[in-house]
Amino acid sequence: MRMEAEFIQEYTPELSAELLKILEAVLEEAAKTENVTGEVTVTFVDDERIHELNREYRGIDRPTDVLSFAMNEQGEEELEIISEEDMPNMLGDIVISVPRAREQAEEYGHSFEREIGFLVAHGFLHLLGYDHETEAEEKEMFSRQEEILNRVQLVRE
Template sequence: MTVNIDYEADKKLDFDYEKIIREVINGALDFEECPYETEVNVVLTTNDEIAMINRDYRDLFKPTDVLSFPMIDYVRPGDFSVLEEGLTEDFFNPESGELILGDIILSVDKIIEQAASYGHSQQRELGFLVAHSMLHLFGYDHMQDEEREVMEEKQRDILNMLNLKR
């Protein structure tokens, strides 16, 4: 598993954020039984930067806590068999052979703000946002109530498995 992490924010998280990111990504991969070695790119940035990305990709000029950019168009969320059904070389890194799941962009400002607002640790907030984003990289969404409930249960299960509780 390759996890590329770029820290572009001025504010610093005063804990081993890389360890948490890697553990949650690995936990989500195990939970969803991903059959491939994978690559995920993670950027930790500011509210201003994530607002610009949000504007460019979603037409919403406001900061958000996390943005997910999946590489794979799943027929069913978490169903990796779609990779066996056709031309999939675009989804794999030609040098490593790893499945490129996509990109996760996190706002350090929001991690700090939301941890305080929800009354839990910044570690738990970071873990939650990475788990949430990984589920998006697996094709899950939360636009409808039924989808949201499935996603929330999976997030909770992943975080509990990693002992990242509120």
């Protein structure tokens, strides 16, 4: 099995098929880099919706750029009902604010494609347990993101 991605576009205007192909390549490269297979859902929303989710699930009352909801949390026990061969490896959900991605692309001086690719890679790594609470964690996570984005040619302009 390889990496499977489902894209849900709650935000309009919708992202182009071409951009979704690029984001699929980002996820494929991230999975290859991390040596994982599985399924991920990426949902594109507006600031209002991500604000609601951030408040509800993280207790933070403001919009953000990306949220990750891991299905296989580290350290949690799983009940085995059927064999793992029969179950897909659901890594989790990534939610991205499209307006926030556009603002950040402009603020950082690079393309929207690069910014949204960064957010997809960032969210994916969070699903795998990466974090950036400490300087060392941030350095590791951000270097992985850059490695993934460079491999799919989403470089800073």
